[in-house]
Amino acid sequence: MAEIDPKRATDANGGLVYDDDVIRDILRDVKTIAMVGASDNWNRPSYFAMKYLQQKGYKVYPVNPKVAGAGGEILGEKAYADLSELPETVDMVDVFRNSAAAGPISDAAIEHGAKVVWMQLGVRNDEAADRAEAAGLTVIMDRCPKIEFSRLFGELGWHGFNSRVVSSKRRMPGRSDKVSKQSDVGDGFIPKGFETMAVHSGASPDPATGARGTPIYQTTAYVFDDADHAASLFNLQTFGNIYSRLSNPTVAVLEERIAALEGGRGTTCTSSGHAAQMLALFALMSPGDRFVASRRLYGGSITQFGRTFQKFDWHCDFVDAEDLDAVRAAAMQDKCKAIFAESLANPGGVITDIAALSRIAKDAGVPLIIDNTMATPYLCRPFEHGADLIVHSTTKFLSGHGNAMGGAVVDSGTFDWSQNDKFPSLSQPEPAYHGLTFYETFGDLAFTTYGHAVGLRDLGPTMAPMNAYLTITGIETLALRMERHVANAQTVAEWLEAHDKVAWVSYAGLEGNKYKQLAERYLPKGAGSVFTFGVKGGYEAGMAVVERCRLLSHLANIGDTRSLILHPASTTHRQLTEEQRTAAGAGDDVIRLSIGLETAEDIIADLERALG
Incomplete structure (x- = not known):
C-alpha cells in the first residue's frame, strides 16, 4: 500500500476525512457503476454492496474475470473480465480489491473515462489517487458507497450509527434516480455544538406523519x-x-x-x-x-x-x-x-x-x-x-x-x-x-x-x-443540567470541607485535591456532581447521617435531578471485603453524595441538620 499522502485531510487517528457534500453529490450524480471484484458468492461483502446499490436504482456492472470466463452472471448482470469490455462508459469504478490492486484498476478507470474512482473499506492507495485526481477524476478511499448512501439519504433502520448530520425535514429512504440537486432529500445540517447535538442528533420528523417528537415504537x-x-x-x-x-x-x-x-x-x-x-x-x-x-x-x-x-x-x-x-x-x-x-x-x-x-x-x-x-x-x-x-x-x-x-x-x-x-x-x-x-x-x-x-x-x-x-x-437538557450539577457540587463540597464534623472531602474540584490537575485536563467544565466525604465517627455515624436527611433521598442511584445520599459500606459495596471497600474508596466513614438541581442553600441546610 502506498504511503499516506500528508496533503489529504485526516482525523486524529489518520483516517481520511471527506466532506459529506462531496460524497452526497457523487451518489446523486452517478447512475452507472463498474464493481471491480464483485463476487458471485452471496455472503461476500461485494455481493452485499452490489445488491444494495441495485435496489437503490444504480446500474451495476460486475467485473470478475473468473465469472466472465465461464460466461456467468452476478445478480442478473453479465460479468465482464475488465473495464475495457463494458458496453458503456460508466460513471464510477468501485474497487473491491486490495490496496495494491487499486493502482492498476484506477489507471484503467482513467483510460475508460470514468468520473469517479471509489475504493472500498480498507482500500487506500494514495499514489493511484494522485494519478486519478490529476486526470480529473474524483477519488474516495476507504469508504463503502452502500454505507454512505444509507447514512446520508435517511435510510430507515440505520440503527446505532452516527450519521453526523441532522435534519428538520422528513427523511424518506432515497433512490439514486429520484434524488437530484433540486431536491433537499438527504441534505442535512452538520452540527458542531454539543447542545445542538443533544437536542437533534438521531432524530428527524417522522417520515409518515411529520411528527417532530420521536415516536415510541412500541412494537415487537x-x-x-x-x-x-x-x-x-x-x-x-x-x-x-x-x-x-x-x-x-x-x-x-x-x-x-x-x-x-x-x-x-x-x-x-x-x-x-x-x-x-x-x-x-x-x-x-x-x-x-x-x-x-x-x-x-x-x-x-x-x-x-x-x-x-x-x-x-x-x-x-x-x-x-x-x-x-x-x-x-x-x-x-x-x-x-x-x-x-x-x-x-x-x-x-x-x-x-x-x-x-x-x-x-x-x-x-x-x-x-x-x-x-x-x-x-x-x-x-x-x-x-x-x-x-x-x-x-x-x-x-x-x-x-x-x-x-x-x-x-x-x-x-x-x-x-x-x-x-x-x-x-x-x-x-x-x-x-x-x-x-x-x-x-x-x-x-x-x-x-x-x-x-x-x-x-x-x-x-x-x-x-x-x-x-x-x-x-x-439528554436534550443534559448540558444545562450538568452545569447546575457541577455548580451545586462545588458549593456543597467547599462547605463540607470547612465543617467540623467532616474528616475529609474527596472532590477533584477543590483546591489541593490530588486529582485537581487531572480534572483540569480531562474534565475542564467541572469535576462532576458525585463525590464522597468522611464523617467523623466511622460506620455508625455514617449511617446516622443518611437517616437524618429530609431533603436528600437515601437510595442507590446517582445522576438524578434530586440530590441523593448513600453510605456505600452498608449498601452498594456491602458485598465486598473491608480491603476491597477501602481500595474502592468506600470505607466505613464514607458518605457518597450525588448533588442535584435544587437550590444549593437548601442542600446545605439539610446536610447541616444531618451532621448536627
Whole structure:
C-alpha cells in the first residue's frame, strides 16, 4: 500500500476525512457503476454492496474475470473480465480489491473515462489517487458507497450509527434516480455544538406523519416487503428492522445521539449499565481470557467482573490504575483482551489518566474501555484522549430524572480488530452468518453491528423503547443540567470541607485535591456532581447521617435531578471485603453524595441538620 499522502485531510487517528457534500453529490450524480471484484458468492461483502446499490436504482456492472470466463452472471448482470469490455462508459469504478490492486484498476478507470474512482473499506492507495485526481477524476478511499448512501439519504433502520448530520425535514429512504440537486432529500445540517447535538442528533420528523417528537415504537416486529427483503435483512445484506430485540427505531435515535455526543462511530443500547459492560466484553472475550480493570470501580462492577464473569470463564485482574507499571504487566499477558476503567470513579471521584492507559492498551494491542457514566460526554470525551470503547449506565445522568433504566456501548470506530488474532468474533468468519466476517464486511461499523446482530440477538439485554424515549428527552437538557450539577457540587463540597464534623472531602474540584490537575485536563467544565466525604465517627455515624436527611433521598442511584445520599459500606459495596471497600474508596466513614438541581442553600441546610 502506498504511503499516506500528508496533503489529504485526516482525523486524529489518520483516517481520511471527506466532506459529506462531496460524497452526497457523487451518489446523486452517478447512475452507472463498474464493481471491480464483485463476487458471485452471496455472503461476500461485494455481493452485499452490489445488491444494495441495485435496489437503490444504480446500474451495476460486475467485473470478475473468473465469472466472465465461464460466461456467468452476478445478480442478473453479465460479468465482464475488465473495464475495457463494458458496453458503456460508466460513471464510477468501485474497487473491491486490495490496496495494491487499486493502482492498476484506477489507471484503467482513467483510460475508460470514468468520473469517479471509489475504493472500498480498507482500500487506500494514495499514489493511484494522485494519478486519478490529476486526470480529473474524483477519488474516495476507504469508504463503502452502500454505507454512505444509507447514512446520508435517511435510510430507515440505520440503527446505532452516527450519521453526523441532522435534519428538520422528513427523511424518506432515497433512490439514486429520484434524488437530484433540486431536491433537499438527504441534505442535512452538520452540527458542531454539543447542545445542538443533544437536542437533534438521531432524530428527524417522522417520515409518515411529520411528527417532530420521536415516536415510541412500541412494537415487537416489523413487516418485510417480500421474501427477498426478509432474506437480505437476516443475512445483514441490507439495513432495516427485523425484531425489537435486535433494533427499534426509538432506541436507534438514542443510539445515534449518544454516539454523536461522544464523537463515536456507533452505539448499542442495552437494558442497563451492567448489560452494557457485558455486551462490550462479549465481542472481545473467549473462555479462559482475561481483562484488566481498575480497583476503583462501582461495587456492582467489581462483583460482576470478579465473580459473575468467572462463570463465563472470563477473568479480571484488578489493579491500581495509577500504578502504570502494574497495569502494563497485567495488560501484556497473552490472554488479556481489554483494559477497563471509569473516567470519574464511583464513588470516590477519582479521575483516571485516560491517555496514559491508552498508551499501554495500544502497546498491548487491546482496546481501552472507559465507563463515562459519572462524567458524561458533556464533562469528559474519552475518545479524544485515546479510549476505544465507552460504556454508560444511561440510567444516571443521561436520563437524568431517575425514571428510566438503560445502558450503552459506544465504539470509536478507530480500533483495528484485525491487527492480531485476539478478536476472532470480529476478524474471523462468523458461523451464525454463513461465514461473514464483521470487520471485513462493515469496517469501522463492525463492533456496533456485532453488538446488535449477535450480542443483542443471543444475550437479549434489549433497551425498552419507552426507556429510550425518556432518555432521549433527558439528554436534550443534559448540558444545562450538568452545569447546575457541577455548580451545586462545588458549593456543597467547599462547605463540607470547612465543617467540623467532616474528616475529609474527596472532590477533584477543590483546591489541593490530588486529582485537581487531572480534572483540569480531562474534565475542564467541572469535576462532576458525585463525590464522597468522611464523617467523623466511622460506620455508625455514617449511617446516622443518611437517616437524618429530609431533603436528600437515601437510595442507590446517582445522576438524578434530586440530590441523593448513600453510605456505600452498608449498601452498594456491602458485598465486598473491608480491603476491597477501602481500595474502592468506600470505607466505613464514607458518605457518597450525588448533588442535584435544587437550590444549593437548601442542600446545605439539610446536610447541616444531618451532621448536627
